[in-house]
Amino acid sequence: MKINNFFKNFSLTIVSNMLNLIISSLVILLIPKLIGVYEYGLWQLFIFYSSYVGLLHLGWIDGIYLRYGGVHFSKLNKSNFKGQFVAFLVSQISIAVLVSLIFFNYAKGDMKYILYSVSSTIVITNTKTFFQFILQMTNKIKEYSVSNISGSFVYAVLVVLAVANDVKDYKPFIISYIVSQFVGLSFSIFFCRRLIINSSFFRVDIKEIFLNISVGCKLVLSNISSLLIVGVIRFGIQKGWDVETFGKISLTLSISNLLMVFIGAISLVLFPVLRRINKDMTKYAYNAIRDLLMPAVFISMFLYFPINYIIPSWLPAYRESLKYLAILFPMIVYQAKFEILSNTFFKVLRMERQLLTVNILTLVFSLIFTTISVYVLHNLNMTMCVIVIVMAIRSTIAELYMRSSLNISFSYEIIIESILILLFIFITLYLPMIFSFPTYLFAVLIYLKIKKNDIFDAIRNIKTI
Template sequence: MKSILKNLSFTLSSNLISIIITSVVTLIVPKYLGVNDYGFFQLYMLYCNYIGFLHFGWADGIFLRYGGAEYDCLNKHQFSAQFFLYTSFTLFIGISICMFSTFLTSESSKAIIFVLTGIAVILLLPRTFIQYILQCTNRIKEYSVLIISEKIVFIVLVLFFLLMGNKSFITIIISDLCGKLISLLYSLYQCRSILFSKPENIFVAFNETYKNISVGIKLMFSNIASMLIIGFIRLSIENQWDVATFGKVSLALSISNLLLIFIRAVALVMFPLLRRTDFSKLSEIYNNLRTGIMIPLLGMLIFYYPLKEMLSIWLPAYADKLHYMALLFPICIFESKMSMLVETYLKTLRLEKKLLIVNLITLILSISMTMYNVYVIHNLDLTVLSIVILLMFRCTIAELYLSKNININVKQDLIIEIFLSFLFIITSWYLGDFRGVLIYLIAYMLYLYIKRFDIVYFIKMMREYTRRK
């Protein structure tokens, strides 16, 4: 228990720093960068989100096959050969993107973004390989420092360039690449005993590669489908509206997603721990964790109105699109629960195929809704609203399936959570002031009353865990 709390404290500390830095970047960069340049920076960040899929499930397979293993028990020669092949493949992909960037677009600014994305591929993919080793072997401290180093280098360089008067999206992206480079070097140093050992026979390495990809490919496609649910919508907005509108909507989405950095960090700690947990205890753990995250998440929506007002004052150039936070804020509820609980449990139970099916169904719905909202009726409001509807649908279907596998009943909780989410959207969108906050606050207090016994039990269990420490 002591090691669990220690790892969790490392993760929470590092990601609290990440949230602070990301918040600073989210608030300062659009203030001084300019709407168009910020739009191009967001386009680069969107492309970077998909870099991790260019290994075709290779690293995902390692994560799934070796999750819960001890670092010192790993076959050093085997992983050294895997890293050599993986890095060679990464260099080929990254250089190809840089070389063919001019063929991908005729617009010079977008061509530059493709070149910088190609460089990001070369820096990010090898680090992803090492990250997964650190995560699946529960070396959370080293993983946490890796994340912090990237963020600190990034924010220091961003502030330096802005203070020097260099307000271009290119310098912001270069700052991001420098952060990725430093974190890559640190990760190489931490896993040097494995990565720089004598590689095993190349034919054995290819066989191991095949095993990793065959296991990880389902999870990779699941992750691709998951990201494309929102990604297709964002790309369609960029295609049908100008880059300034894309940047403004992306800012509202970034603010709504800030909490997810923290939640996903906790999920990384949970996976190797749950792999070592007895199946009979998974249901009780799930119910306790669910109570522990849903209570504060639903309560957090109360702060929408004051946050929107402060951001409108701080970022007047984006004020006309900040009202979309009313539609996007509930994203954190469903994505947090999906990342921390549902996905983690499905991976633990090796049900990644079911996760893939759920994500593919949601992606098909996303494409259908986007084609209608964007290309038929050209309605930006419905397009943004569809994001939360789709993520709500995905989380609900996945959790209902999971509940059958671990024998728990979540239907009543799901109905209440969906009701509260739509109540928040309706009151915030149509009222948008303290009246909307008051209506939602009353409903939230009723929710706390309904869940009072679960809350008391959760507090009791947390006290027991603390005593064990």
């Protein structure tokens, strides 16, 4: 692994994601402060539904990403990719029109506005993803970071302007989101312009399109099931309770997921790098990355304490729901393990079918547990616990599967990490911060002492991969 290149790209991505983190924090803190709980719930419904529009390209983009991951940008066939873009754009416009017609007949009131807005993001968001995947797979991380930052910056400016004008309606925030997506798309097109603008000739290769979809369909099905693992729980909350409760829980989930921007940064940089290394070294890369990742994640969980102290005072209307932070915050441990140690390596090793199996199996658990907690017991506390339980199930199954594939023996670290997570949940729920903080600090110091040699070995080993 070219360690200098890796850290250069990683640093760029961290800067990009740090800015995104600041902007996301700004949005999370300002919007619920400005608009009512009901209005915030409607805005969160838009964000929730918008997260699924990426499934409407049917795996087309994922197929391109998997087949061409690691290829240098200059080696891409300009005629082929321009043809792919034209066909892709036509397909997304057609789908957006069809979805709008369906919503016209069935949606009413605020839901009609929300769903129309979601349909408008189909073309913009998926086309942006098309170009950003090209930037990612060719390791053009600087350009990807700029396109990401540009959209986020515009979003932040528009949100601040709305705040300055004391906007109380959710609709301007939806418009701000759509505009920011369009800005990100514009920058992405600019960086990929040599593929589509400067190429006068292009051809739409139907065989190539179907090949990309056939390769990517397993991954998009996996992504659908992955999104639905938590999605069915959120749908359950929406149906089992009211819009206000949905908004409050969504805020807690948003806060819990803030650290995932850094997890995404690592995963983003790793994929093209790992695709270029000798496959025999994959096992050693996996072990080294794991030994560096897990201590970092457990240390990052200390952020819970200042967040739990500040946010309830800033957003008193959400104080009751913010108690669930203690349960949901450890979710980042399981998400980090899955996204970096499983999801990335499954893609690198072209094990899309196995990844799909893991996600579908976990989705089944999620459906069963959600049905019991929402519709049978109607217990919101249990429903929150279900989110962490299904994340733990998916992470553990995927890790055991990957260890078996790479011929890595079972490690009791999985048990130690689970004990540390359970300890965190227990002490943050039942002990005041004056006791819970030093208790967790003591536990993490013991964990770091146990992992000390592994961490130093991982630093040395990753330089030789």
